[in-house]
Amino acid sequence: MFKNIRILILLCILLIVAVNNFRDKNHDWQKPVYVAIYPINMDNSPEVAKYIASLSDSDFKEIETYLNAESKKYGQNASFYYRLGQEVKAMPPVVPRNGGITDAIIWSLKFRYYTYKNAHDVGVPTNLRLFLQYHSPDKKIITETSTALQNGRIGVVNLFGVSKRTANNNVVIAHESLHAFGASDKYDLSNGSPIYPHGYANPAQNPRYPQTQAELMAVHIPTSPTKFDMARDLKQTVVGEMTAVEIKWKKLD
Numbered sequence: 001m002f003k004n005i006r007i008l009i010l011l012c013i014l015l016i017v018a019v020n021n022f023r024d025k026n027h028d029w030q031k032p033v034y035v036a037i038y039p040i041n042m043d044n045s046p047e048v049a050k051y052i053a054s055l056s057d058s059d060f061k062e063i064e065t066y067l068n069a070e071s072k073k074y075g076q077n078a079s080f081y082y083r084l085g086q087e088v089k090a091m092p093p094v095v096p097r098n099g100g101i102t103d104a105i106i107w108s109l110k111f112r113y114y115t116y117k118n119a120h121d122v123g124v125p126t127n128l129r130l131f132l133q134y135h136s137p138d139k140k141i142i143t144e145t146s147t148a149l150q151n152g153r154i155g156v157v158n159l160f161g162v163s164k165r166t167a168n169n170n171v172v173i174a175h176e177s178l179h180a181f182g183a184s185d186k187y188d189l190s191n192g193s194p195i196y197p198h199g200y201a202n203p204a205q206n207p208r209y210p211q212t213q214a215e216l217m218a219v220h221i222p223t224s225p226t227k228f229d230m231a232r233d234l235k236q237t238v239v240g241e242m243t244a245v246e247i248k249w250k251k252l253d
């Protein structure tokens with residue numbers, strides 16, 4: 001009897017998730033895209049606390065301008081709005097690394113519940129909610145994984161909480177935002193190297209190297225067949241054609 005009830009509850013959850021997924025997958029780019037962002041001080045650092053306190057919507061304005069302009073290249077008229085929400089004190093469930101499918105499902109359910117509890121209203125109905133995990137710059141390296149789910153339109157983004165990284169952080173936020181609308185990574189996950197041709201800003205360039213910009217979903221600028229640099233700011237990136245196809249800015253030729 002108990003087992004049947006449990007199965008029934010599970011089926012109901014799956015049905016709700018499936019319906020939401022269907023609704024989420026069909027974003028109409030004629031409509032505005034409201035992205036709610038929630039800062040988190042990952043290391044309880046006083047320096048990061050100061051940085052978070054200094055943030056306002058205007059720090060993210062550059063992402064709106066960038067994505068809206070990139071959409072125009074593909075004949076779209078996207079209007080992104082990033083709205084800073086309340087700082088969140090509770091830590092999101094840790095994204096599993098190299099886990100199996102079961103770990104991924106359990107994490108995604110936990111993360112949906114976490115979002116439900118912690119993503120406070122930002123005054124507009126949101127299309128995407130991102131938790132910005134700000135790390136202390138003393139750390140030098142971030143080991144946590146950033147990820148955004150297209151299903152549910154939620155994500156966690158790992159950043160350095162210091163003003164000299166704001167421009168670079170905006171590259172990472174824009175990258176994760178497009179994951180939520182169906183864009184895939186365009187770099188080799190083992191070493192970060194951009195994958196030719198779709199991970200190149202200008203795949204037709206001759207000679208091919210050095211490239212001067214990065215494809216947003218590859219994040220790195222290939223300067224030689226084996227070398228690449230992280231894009232410093234959004235001006236050094238473009239949304240490539242394959243990404244535009246994936247997020248439905250462009251029809252496949």
Ligand SMILES: [Zn+2]
Nearest residue numbers: 175179184185
């Ligand atoms: Zn990615």
